[in-house]
Amino acid sequence: MSKTYLIIGGGQAGAQAVDTLRREGFDGRLVLAGEECELPYQRPPLSKKYLSGEMAEDRLPFRQRAFYDDHRVELLLGARAVRLDPGARRVWFADGTGMNYDRALLCLGATARRLDCAGAGLEGVHYLRNLRDASSLRAELRAGARAVIIGGGYIGLEIAATCRRLGLEATVLEMTGRILNRVVAPAVSEFFTRAHRERGVQVVCNTRVVALEGGTRVERVKCADGAGFEADLVIVGVGALPATELAASASLPLDNGIIVDEHCRSADPSIFAAGDCTNHPSLRYGTRVRLESVDNAFEQAKTAALNMLDRNAVHDRVPWFWSDQYEHKLLIVGLSAAHDECVIRADPLGAGFSVLYFKNSELIALEAVDDSKDYMAARKLIAGRNRLDPRKAQDWSRDLKDAL
Ligand SMILES: Cc1cc2nc3c(=O)[nH]c(=O)nc-3n(C[C@H](O)[C@H](O)[C@H](O)COP(=O)(O)OP(=O)(O)OC[C@H]3O[C@@H](n4cnc5c(N)ncnc54)[C@H](O)[C@@H]3O)c2cc1C
Numbered sequence: 417m418s419k420t421y422l423i424i425g426g427g428q429a430g431a432q433a434v435d436t437l438r439r440e441g442f443d444g445r446l447v448l449a450g451e452e453c454e455l456p457y458q459r460p461p462l463s464k465k466y467l468s469g470e471m472a473e474d475r476l477p478f479r480q481r482a483f484y485d486d487h488r489v490e491l492l493l494g495a496r497a498v499r500l501d502p503g504a505r506r507v508w509f510a511d512g513t514g515m516n517y518d519r520a521l522l523c524l525g526a527t528a529r530r531l532d533c534a535g536a537g538l539e540g541v542h543y544l545r546n547l548r549d550a551s552s553l554r555a556e557l558r559a560g561a562r563a564v565i566i567g568g569g570y571i572g573l574e575i576a577a578t579c580r581r582l583g584l585e586a587t588v589l590e591m592t593g594r595i596l597n598r599v600v601a602p603a604v605s606e607f608f609t610r611a612h613r614e615r616g617v618q619v620v621c622n623t624r625v626v627a628l629e630g631g632t633r634v635e636r637v638k639c640a641d642g643a644g645f646e647a648d649l650v651i652v653g654v655g656a657l658p659a660t661e662l663a664a665s666a667s668l669p670l671d672n673g674i675i676v677d678e679h680c681r682s683a684d685p686s687i688f689a690a691g692d693c694t695n696h697p698s699l700r701y702g703t704r705v706r707l708e709s710v711d712n713a714f715e716q717a718k719t720a721a722l723n724m725l726d727r728n729a730v731h732d733r734v735p736w737f738w739s740d741q742y743e744h745k746l747l748i749v750g751l752s753a754a755h756d757e758c759v760i761r762a763d764p765l766g767a768g769f770s771v772l773y774f775k776n777s778e779l780i781a782l783e784a785v786d787d788s789k790d791y792m793a794a795r796k797l798i799a800g801r802n803r804l805d806p807r808k809a810q811d812w813s814r815d816l817k818d819a820l
Pocket residue numbers: 424425426427428429430449450451452458459460461462463495496497498523524525526544545546571659662690691692693707708709710711713736737738739740
């Protein structure tokens with residue numbers, strides 16, 4: 417009898433999973449159920465070219481509807497799954513309907529972490545996770561308006577860059593001592609702080625927001641040290657939380673994400689998970705991680721889809737990520753946490769630089785600013801577990817691979 421494979425969550429991972437399942441010959445019933453009403457679409461432009469108006473909405477979807485029709489993918493849009501019963505292999509949706517599956521794949525993504533201080537519910541306070549958020553924010557980005565961005569992470573900084581491009585005043589408030597604090601080396605934080613300041617962004621670190629003030633609409637952001645920042649709109653970019661409620665309803669083990677193994681399988685053999693919502697093993701780094709990146713969602717979805725077809729595929733990729741701010745591109749490959757040495761390799765003419773992380777002389781991660789050549793070389797070197805001479809690697813006049 418024909419099997420039903422149900423993919424829940426129509427984002428990056430969900431879209432990739434249906435693609436792989438059909439490409440790899442799955443011939444049964446294939447359902448992609450997603451809470452959002454739009455066809456599955458790319459999120460990165462939401463803080464970049466879609467937000468700035470340079471990219472139209474119709475360029476966001478991965479595929480047009482004809483693709484799903486041609487590949488017999490039943491799209492259930494606007495369908496939020498609210499309960500999962502692994503014993504009965506059944507999912508219930510918010511409208512009360514249910515569906516049985518043979519195998520399910522959870523691609524539920526993450527949700528923006530909310531601010532919980534006084535005034536957080538005022539009008540003019542925005543978050544950015546989906547197209548609806550981006551469209552309502554875009555409608556308020558008028559030249560001359562004062563935007564206060566809470567959080568100096570990727571999304572906050574990309575929004576600040578877009579605000580400046582559109583002629584708004586922009587202030588970034590960061591709680592820790594430097595922007596991008598959790599994710600890059602101090603040299604990279606310094607570079608982007610300078611880039612933003614040169615373009616007129618006020619970057620304020622070591623400041624904790626305690627209240628948003630205003631009548632019905634936000635007018636001011638107050639910080640713990642008494643400082644106040646006048647605002648016509650506020651954008652909150654303080655991180656994201658994995659979407660795990662559905663997995664919790666099925667009593668699947670959770671720990672900052674749905675726990676899956678290297679085959680993207682959860683504790684229930686019929687339920688797989690992929691993307692931002694998972695806590696998964698990184699075989700390369702011997703640790704568990706939860707990653708929020710296009711690459712990870714794409715690769716895990718492929719692995720999960722193959723394993724839904726009993727192919728015994730293993731997810732063992734070196735992760736990578738990018739961020740665009742103004743004309744600058746930041747590329748990160750690998751996980752740097754376990755490093756014992758870190759060196760900077762910089763173009764003497766100032767065109768770009770990379771931060772290289774080593775463990776026992778093995779290159780384990782690299783952060784490249786405007787330097788895609790080093791990034792490409794590092795991807796191969798890291799995947800191949802190559803040892804380099806850190807001193808030679810520092811020397812910009814030679815190719816990175818020549819430091820072997
Ligand atoms: C503004 C922005 C900019 C970004 N820029 C970059 C970038 O430059 N580079 C990069 O590598 N990454 C970037 N990312 C991260 C990247 O987009 C995500 O890592 C990726 O989309 C994760 O894919 P996913 O499928 O796991 O989750 P998502 O793409 O978030 O998809 C999850 C989907 O599941 C749906 N869903 C959740 N719960 C349910 C439920 N119970 N029932 C039904 N549907 C449900 C959600 O509504 C959503 O549509 C960015 C993210 C954002 C928000």
